[in-house]
Each structure stands twice: as structure tokens, then as C-alpha cells.
Amino acid sequence: MTHQPLVTPAWLFERLTAPDIVVLDASWYLPAAGRDPEAEYAAAHIPGAVRFDLDAMSDTESPLPHMLPRPEVFASRMRALGIGDGQQVVVYDGQGLFSAPRVWWMLKTFGMRDALVLDGGLPAWVAAGYPTEDGEAQPRTRRHFTARLDHGAVADAADVARALETSSAQVVDARSGPRFRGEEAEPRPGVRPGHMPGAKNVHYAALQRDGRMKSPEELAEVFSANGVDPARPVVTTCGSGVTAAIVGLALETMGHPIRGLYDGSWSEWGADTSRPVAKG
Structure with a gap:
């Protein structure tokens, strides 16, 4: 804890x-x-x-x-x-x-x-x-x-790819559902819409009520509903590394610190054509 x-x-x-x-x-x-x-x-x-x-x-x-x-x-x-x-x-x-x-x-x-x-x-x-x-x-x-x-707190693209390939950690994307599913264009030029294959989507707004963090019990329900087990290692990501920290904060209030935050987030992954992208 x-x-x-x-x-x-x-x-x-x-x-x-x-x-x-x-x-x-x-x-x-x-x-x-x-x-x-x-x-x-x-x-x-x-x-x-x-x-x-x-x-x-x-x-x-x-x-x-x-x-x-x-x-x-x-x-x-x-x-x-x-x-x-x-x-x-x-x-x-x-x-x-x-x-x-x-x-x-x-x-x-x-x-x-x-x-x-x-x-x-x-x-x-x-x-x-x-x-x-x-x-x-x-x-x-x-x-x-x-x-x-703390180098271990910062994930890079290789760390994320390894987590997705080996299931050593859950990759949780804090962007909105439409952005995660690739239904909306990304705000940064040259960044493809969609998400990392195998990533989970927990919109940061679902973790809050009136600008405050929900209770640990409510947070557990949100994560569970989106296929995330807070007790297992988590790497967070988002559009540019800001709202990914909200997911990290939510998990820490539950006593489950994240393994790392992907600093480059979708701004980096989505612009790198060598990285796979999924939609839907």
C-alpha cells in the first residue's frame, strides 16, 4: 500500500x-x-x-x-x-x-x-x-x-510494445472512447487515429465526479467494467502524457501504483508508422 x-x-x-x-x-x-x-x-x-x-x-x-x-x-x-x-x-x-x-x-x-x-x-x-x-x-x-x-516510472515505446506482446502489464489508455476507437481525428498533425492493439480504454473522466476522484470502490467498478485488473501491473498512456497520470493517481488511491507512464503516449506511437494501430 x-x-x-x-x-x-x-x-x-x-x-x-x-x-x-x-x-x-x-x-x-x-x-x-x-x-x-x-x-x-x-x-x-x-x-x-x-x-x-x-x-x-x-x-x-x-x-x-x-x-x-x-x-x-x-x-x-x-x-x-x-x-x-x-x-x-x-x-x-x-x-x-x-x-x-x-x-x-x-x-x-x-x-x-x-x-x-x-x-x-x-x-x-x-x-x-x-x-x-x-x-x-x-x-x-x-x-x-x-x-x-526513477527510470522505472517512465515507460517508452519499447516498454509498451513488450507489455502488449508478453502481457507482462496492462496498457491503459486514458483518452476518450471515440479517440481510442479511431472514430475521431487526432488533434496533432501526422498522428494516426486509433489505439495500440491490446490496450484497454479507461477514459479519465470516468474516474471522476464533479472534478473529484471517485471512491476506491467506485474506481474498482470502472476498471473492472473496462477489463482492467488494478492488482496487476499497469502502464498508462493517453494523448500526450497528461491524463495518463489521472489513471495513475486513481490506481494509487486504491493502493496499486502503476508500473510506468508512457511519456511519449499516442503523440509518439500514433506518428510512428512502424508501430501497429488498431481501431474499433
């Missing part, structure tokens, strides 16, 4: 001024959402929250979206945000549970084990009547951040 990775607004409010707590606003949206996370942060964020720009904190040299940067690059960027060793980090986003799980996974993958996610994000915080503040992010004192990459 792992420790419970989700915290409530009440839990965070009680600890908001603790010196070892850092809150990250990790809001990020798909272009179709028409939302500006930087402007939203400036208008209202949890008091003291540090702005974490997912795009800027990813590998800016990779042609694929949101890929993990090199450890030394991530460490440098975290130090610049004033985040370092020995702190407890609580991540939230403006949608509820969308991009925050990806950042939680990034932190854990680089060795920050005391990383948590605010269940329901900023909407739940506001609905509970807790305060927000406006304005730009305030500069913070640099702290030492040690980045220790």
Missing part, C-alpha cells in the same frame, strides 16, 4: 501557513478549452501558491509535448521556483483533476516522494469558502532540489 496521495481543501487550509508546505498551481488546458492559465492564476489562486507552467517545466527541446526534461534541468527550474528538498508539495489545477496529476507524477518521478494532489482543485477550494488571492507570483528564495530520476 502507498500513502493516500489526495488531500481535501480542509486539510490544506489547516496547513496552508506551515513552513514546509508548498502549494503549486499547475493549471494547464487543452487549446480547445479557450482558457488562459496564467491570466487565471493572476486573477485568483490559493494564497501563497507558486505558479508551475507545465509547458515550460517540460522538455522544451523535444518535438513531443510535455516530455520529462533532463534531471539537472528540472532541478534548476525547481530551485528557481523556490522548491527544494524536505518540503511537502500540494499540487492543484483550475479544472479539478486534470493537469495536477501529471505534475504530481513528475515530482514523484524526480524523487519528491512527499507530493500530494488537492482533490477537486481550485473549484473545490472556492466551493468550500476558502480565500484566494490575486496578483503575479512572488519571487521565492532559491532552495536546493535534488532530482533523482
Whole structure:
């Protein structure tokens, strides 16, 4: 069993001024959402929250979206945000549970084990009547951040292909049913529609209710209905590695950490014509 990775607004409010707590606003949206996370942060964020720009904190040299940067690059960027060793980090986003799980996974993958996610994000915080503040992010004192990459937490295309071929792990795709089945065109040019042959489909939205994670019992029903056994090893994937982390977070709340997250996800697999694609 792992420790419970989700915290409530009440839990965070009680600890908001603790010196070892850092809150990250990790809001990020798909272009179709028409939302500006930087402007939203400036208008209202949890008091003291540090702005974490997912795009800027990813590998800016990779042609694929949101890929993990090199450890030394991530460490440098975290130090610049004033985040370092020995702190407890609580991540939230403006949608509820969308991009925050990806950042939680990034932190854990680089060795920050005391990383948590605010269940329901900023909407739940506001609905509970807790305060927000406006304005730009305030500069913070640099702290030492040690980045220790857990290579086992990051799956590549070869790992996924091996899992599918040998059934050593279940590959769970978090995209919507129509995208998984290849009924919709992919948003990135040159990426074929469809899915990896043998992958299971669990849409990330099915794991939530009103932007909050469903109970472990309800999650078990969702996974079972989609042919996934949470007790067996799971590798998660999605369009670009963001919502795959929601599936990972759901499994961790059930006490079943994932074997790995496929960082390149469908943006890489679907563009690689040497990789097989299934539809339906």
C-alpha cells in the first residue's frame, strides 16, 4: 500500500501557513478549452501558491509535448521556483483533476516522494469558502532540489510494445472512447487515429465526479467494467502524457501504483508508422 496521495481543501487550509508546505498551481488546458492559465492564476489562486507552467517545466527541446526534461534541468527550474528538498508539495489545477496529476507524477518521478494532489482543485477550494488571492507570483528564495530520476516510472515505446506482446502489464489508455476507437481525428498533425492493439480504454473522466476522484470502490467498478485488473501491473498512456497520470493517481488511491507512464503516449506511437494501430 502507498500513502493516500489526495488531500481535501480542509486539510490544506489547516496547513496552508506551515513552513514546509508548498502549494503549486499547475493549471494547464487543452487549446480547445479557450482558457488562459496564467491570466487565471493572476486573477485568483490559493494564497501563497507558486505558479508551475507545465509547458515550460517540460522538455522544451523535444518535438513531443510535455516530455520529462533532463534531471539537472528540472532541478534548476525547481530551485528557481523556490522548491527544494524536505518540503511537502500540494499540487492543484483550475479544472479539478486534470493537469495536477501529471505534475504530481513528475515530482514523484524526480524523487519528491512527499507530493500530494488537492482533490477537486481550485473549484473545490472556492466551493468550500476558502480565500484566494490575486496578483503575479512572488519571487521565492532559491532552495536546493535534488532530482533523482526513477527510470522505472517512465515507460517508452519499447516498454509498451513488450507489455502488449508478453502481457507482462496492462496498457491503459486514458483518452476518450471515440479517440481510442479511431472514430475521431487526432488533434496533432501526422498522428494516426486509433489505439495500440491490446490496450484497454479507461477514459479519465470516468474516474471522476464533479472534478473529484471517485471512491476506491467506485474506481474498482470502472476498471473492472473496462477489463482492467488494478492488482496487476499497469502502464498508462493517453494523448500526450497528461491524463495518463489521472489513471495513475486513481490506481494509487486504491493502493496499486502503476508500473510506468508512457511519456511519449499516442503523440509518439500514433506518428510512428512502424508501430501497429488498431481501431474499433
